[in-house]
Amino acid sequence: MTAFTPVLPELTAGYLRTGLHQVKGWLNVSTAVYLSGVEAAQRGAGVSGDVAEIGIHHGKSFLCLALDLPADQRAVAIDVFDDQAANLDQSGRGDRDIFEQNLATYGAGDNVDIVQSSSLDLEQAGFVAAGRRFRIFSIDGGHTDQITVNDLRIAERTVVDHGLVVLDDVLNRHWLGVITGLFSYLGDGGSLVPAVLVPNKLILATSTDQAKHCRAMFAEQFPDGLEKADVPLAGHQIDVYGDRPWLVRGEDGRSEPVTGHELMATITAARLAELEQQLRSTRAELDTTHRQLDRTRRQLDATRQQLRTAAQPLYRRAARRLPWLARPVRPVLRRVRAVVRRSR
Ligand SMILES: C[S@@+](CC[C@H](N)C(=O)[O-])C[C@H]1O[C@@H](n2cnc3c(N)ncnc32)[C@H](O)[C@@H]1O
Known part of the structure; x- marks a missing residue:
């Protein structure tokens, strides 16, 4: 069954339709749709704040969050980039030049801030002390349990009340440091609350109420994507959203598939x-x-x-x-x- 995205702003819709498959990185197509849709919906609902990601590589997921931003919002990209000695578990390999080219190609404005740093050094550099300011915080940097706990704590202390934290590779069997770190963080009293699981990423909210709010927002924005509701996770209930052959709806009134989406190709082959x-x-x-x-x-x-x-x-x-x-x-x-x- 084909699924329709919410109506997305021009640059975001264009990036999903034709840009996503050009940018190298690790991002499930449906997850790109969920990220972009959540970003747009949150902005549409008037949630103010910036967006951030730890772990950029070439910007594949960052671009889902950073396009079409209003002039008063920043998109903050954090990666060790050239300092690959600080990439302790060799998860990806940030390349600042390619990243900047991609920002230009897909139309990210000049409201992108690039922070070349290990996330382990952010607190010392005053990143947390600068206060709560992010409405979306994506974590996809180092995948060890210590780095995961560190990054979740940084996100917890810098997201706004209605903000969301997106944790990558939570069920990736090659990167079990992430789930180990998630359970350590939750077990040690972390205040973020799991709300929604999309392919390969867990979305957490700032409280139980906000988690409910997030689940309701997903149900409204992605009625075609829900796979299973009320799945227990670490004492919370989450909703699970799946992989779909998306038609990306744009403000231009067109609905177009994501170029090279394998799921779409599989369906076509099955129909054939x-x-x-x-x-x-x-x-x-x-x-x-x-x-x-x-x-x-x-x-x-x-x-x-x-x-x-x-x-x-x-x-x-x-x-x-x-x-x-x-x-x-x-x-x-x-x-x-x-x-x-x-x-x-
Ligand atoms: C899996 S890749 C990110 C994938 C990217 N989000 C995408 O959409 O394709 C991990 C990235 O994190 C960076 N990295 C690794 N350890 C880091 C750390 N401790 N702090 C910041 N960045 C880190 C790597 O250089 C790499 O670019």
Whole structure:
């Protein structure tokens, strides 16, 4: 079933439709749709604040948050970039030049702030002391348990009341530091509350009430995406949203798919296989009908032949014995023969 995104602003819709598959990185297409949709919905609802991401690589997910921002909002990109020695678990490899090219290509304004730093050094650098100011905080930097706890704590202390924190790779079996860190953070009294799981990312809110609010917002924005509601997680209830073949609706009134979305390709292939199967069985039915038709024709020919053979001696005998009777019968027989010939 095709799913429709909420109506998205021009640059965001364009990036999802044709830009997303060009930018290298790690981001499920449906998750890109959820991130962009949440950003736009939150802004539309008048939640003020900036957006931030730790762990940029080339900006694939950052661009979902940073396009079409009003002039008074900032998008903050945090990555070790060239200082890859600080990338302790080699998760991705930030490249500032490529990132900046992508910002320019997809139309991010000059309200992007780039912070080249390990997230482990942010607190010392006064990042937290600057106060609560983010409405969306995406965490996708180092994937060890210590870094995950560190980044969740930074997000917790810098998001606004209606803000959301997005934690990447929470169920990625190659990066189990993330889930270990999440449970340490929650177990140690972290105040963020899990609300929604999208493919590969967990979205947390600032309180139980805000988590409910977030779930309601998802239900409203993505009615086609809900897979399972009220799933228990660490003492909370979350809603799980799935992978869908999205049609991206833009303010231009068009609904277009995401270029190269594999899920869409799979569905098309499945539909093609279904049609091929239908074609094969229709052909087989047609062959059977042809064979039946041939058999009926042959039976008809044989019956005609039998009739002719049976009629000839009768006619001859009648002609011999009753010539006066045979004479008027002759034209009738001729007409019968002509009809039989025409019907072949
Ligand atoms: C998995 S990649 C990010 C993927 C990206 N969000 C995307 O959409 O493709 C992880 C990034 O985090 C950066 N990184 C790793 N450890 C970090 C740390 N401690 N602080 C900040 N950035 C870090 C890496 O340089 C890399 O660019």
